[in-house]
Amino acid sequence: MSNKVRVRLAPSPTGYLHLGTLRVALYNYAFAKKNNGSFILRIEDTDQNRLVSDAVENIISTLNTIGVEFDEGPNKGGDYGPYVQSQRLDIYRKYINELIEKGFAYHCFCDKETLDEMRAQQIAKKEDPKYDRRCLKLSKEEVQARIDRGDSYVIRLRMPDDRVFSFDDAIRGLVEINSNQVDDQVILKSDGFPTYHLAACVDDHLMEITHVFRGEEWISSTPKHIWLYECLGWQAPKFVHLPLIMNTDHSKLSKRKNDVSVENYLQKGYPVPAIINYIALIGWHTSDDREFFSLEDLCQEFSLERVNKANGVFDIVKLNWMAGMYIREMSNEELAAKCRPFLENAGYDVSDNRKLLAVMDNAKDRIYCYSQVIEHSKMFYEDLTLSDEDKQILAEEDSQTVLRYFVDNADSIPWQDIEELGQFIKAGSKELGIKGKKYFFPLRISLFGSSHGPDIPKLFNILAREETINRMKKYIK
RNA sequence: GACCCCUUCGUCUAGUGGUUAGGACUCAAGAUUUUCAUUCUUGCAACAGGGGUUCGAUUCCCCUAGGGGUCGCCA
Numbered sequence: 001m002s003n004k005v006r007v008r009l010a011p012s013p014t015g016y017l018h019l020g021t022l023r024v025a026l027y028n029y030a031f032a033k034k035n036n037g038s039f040i041l042r043i044e045d046t047d048q049n050r051l052v053s054d055a056v057e058n059i060i061s062t063l064n065t066i067g068v069e070f071d072e073g074p075n076k077g078g079d080y081g082p083y084v085q086s087q088r089l090d091i092y093r094k095y096i097n098e099l100i101e102k103g104f105a106y107h108c109f110c111d112k113e114t115l116d117e118m119r120a121q122q123i124a125k126k127e128d129p130k131y132d133r134r135c136l137k138l139s140k141e142e143v144q145a146r147i148d149r150g151d152s153y154v155i156r157l158r159m160p161d162d163r164v165f166s167f168d169d170a171i172r173g174l175v176e177i178n179s180n181q182v183d184d185q186v187i188l189k190s191d192g193f194p195t196y197h198l199a200a201c202v203d204d205h206l207m208e209i210t211h212v213f214r215g216e217e218w219i220s221s222t223p224k225h226i227w228l229y230e231c232l233g234w235q236a237p238k239f240v241h242l243p244l245i246m247n248t249d250h251s252k253l254s255k256r257k258n259d260v261s262v263e264n265y266l267q268k269g270y271p272v273p274a275i276i277n278y279i280a281l282i283g284w285h286t287s288d289d290r291e292f293f294s295l296e297d298l299c300q301e302f303s304l305e306r307v308n309k310a311n312g313v314f315d316i317v318k319l320n321w322m323a324g325m326y327i328r329e330m331s332n333e334e335l336a337a338k339c340r341p342f343l344e345n346a347g348y349d350v351s352d353n354r355k356l357l358a359v360m361d362n363a364k365d366r367i368y369c370y371s372q373v374i375e376h377s378k379m380f381y382e383d384l385t386l387s388d389e390d391k392q393i394l395a396e397e398d399s400q401t402v403l404r405y406f407v408d409n410a411d412s413i414p415w416q417d418i419e420e421l422g423q424f425i426k427a428g429s430k431e432l433g434i435k436g437k438k439y440f441f442p443l444r445i446s447l448f449g450s451s452h453g454p455d456i457p458k459l460f461n462i463l464a465r466e467e468t469i470n471r472m473k474k475y476i477k
Numbered sequence: 478g479a480c481c482c483c484u485u486c487g488u489c490u491a492g493u494g495g496u497u498a499g500g501a502c503u504c505a506a507g508a509u510u511u512u513c514a515u516u517c518u519u520g521c522a523a524c525a526g527g528g529g530u531u532c533g534a535u536u537c538c539c540c541u542a543g544g545g546g547u548c549g550c551c552a
Contacts, residue, residue, distance in 0.1 A: 366514050
């Protein structure tokens with residue numbers, strides 16, 4: 001076996017790509033790149049009841065748009081396939097049989113009701129709920145008889161008694177757990193599918209995975225996995241238990257309290273690099289004050305030593321700030337390309353490229369995701385709806401004078417240049433002897449639909465001559 | 478409840494046996510701007526508590542507390 005680093009992302013297709021899974025993917029990917037290793041995608045679809053039909057598709061396509069590339073995987077191929085667990089059932093069966101033969105695993109015929117009752121009794125007696133191994137006492141003949149009879153059964157892993165399992169976690173260091181705390185885990189379900197524990201261990205070994213990145217919720221079942229490797233005569237990989245991402249109230253990040261699927265953020269039009277950057281920073285940081293990292297930066301800078309131990313709160317406010325920073329860094333052309341689908345979807349005619357770019361320039365400072373471009377551009381593409389208060393302002397004599405002034409001087413307005421527009425507009429104020437709100441409100445209201453908004457010269461520039469004059473004329477009595 | 482993991486501003490974090498404990502987000506104030514947004518400046522705000530070890534602990538050790546995770550034929 002080579003020493004080459006091999007890591008895998010092993011999502012179960014029970015939903016769209018989760019923020020937590022994204023972070024594991026990012027760390028895996030960066031770790032692989034940094035160490036010249038391989039990154040593998042493996043689909044863990046052993047729970048047939050919770051499958052979501054288009055989840056695999058979503059997970060792969062989302063990972064693609066994020067930009068993490070796999071060296072091996074379901075639609076990619078590789079020497080260790082298949083990369084979908086439901087296609088590896090015979091492999092698992094083989095090792096399960098081996099475990100049974102060696103006495104490390106046994107048949108269990110207890111049904112759900114029996115187990116529930118057993119647990120209830122144990123809890124009542126203040127004991128730790130654990131399978132009491134009643135089926136372990138069954139003789140070979142009894143077991144065979146019940147199988148022949150067609151009784152439904154599962155296979156359980158027999159954990160050793162009173163043995164301390166310890167492992168050197170890459171993030172936490174030495175972790176020790178006594179086997180007495182660990183249940184005889186079901187490794188083969190009655191539907192013939194293995195559970196995560198068996199499937200993941202077998203696959204990680206067969207696929208020569210060197211580092212297992214996963215959330216810290218797996219720490220307490222790690223003894224099962226170590227034991228499994230031992231029973232099969234295999235060497236366990238290095239475990240890398242990552243801290244969890246939490247809701248603001250410090251509960252485990254959940255659908256109920258946050259948008260947890262990456263899809264949500266993609267749909268809203270958060271810049272992909274911002275999503276990557278923000279998520280990577282929950283639980284990882286360099287030793288300096290830097291906080292902007294591209295995927296490439298991450299691949300260069302990432303190290304396990306700098307992954308935090310403590311859970312991290314997902315703070316949408318900071319994500320929004322960071323996303324806004326990425327948008328402000330974009331050129332108007334880039335932003336237009338990203339926003340175009342949203343604008344077209346809203347039914348706006350964005351064929352005038354000059355106008356589109358000017359609208360983008362204005363929106364850039366005000367949004368943190370592309371979908372928000374609508375609320376900051378609708379006043380340039382739709383007819384304005386004015387409040388009664390604003391209508392009154394426009395009806396005032398000074399307002400009328402201001403509007404008429406610009407309509408009458410349309411020919412001499414320097415429409416192309418914001419600087420010159422500014423000067424022209426200032427000069428108008430002097431000439432009319434109207435200044436401050438009296439001067440600027442009618443302009444902004446008639447052109448923009450609100451007394452608060454972009455600079456007047458920008459408004460002129462965005463709308464250009466024809467539309468500016470038309471909008472003003474509309475409110476001249 | 479048992480076991481395991483964790484603990485620096487509200488949040489993400491940097492950091493060291495001796496620092497005014499640093500940065501970022503948020504918030505507040507100010508500047509710029511006719512207004513809004515952006516930008517800039519300043520400010521508020523943390524070493525969970527108690528014992529040790531030490532000349533000296535935020536930093537090392539122990540205990541307590543708090544938070545989180547696990548205890549499924551889910552992953």
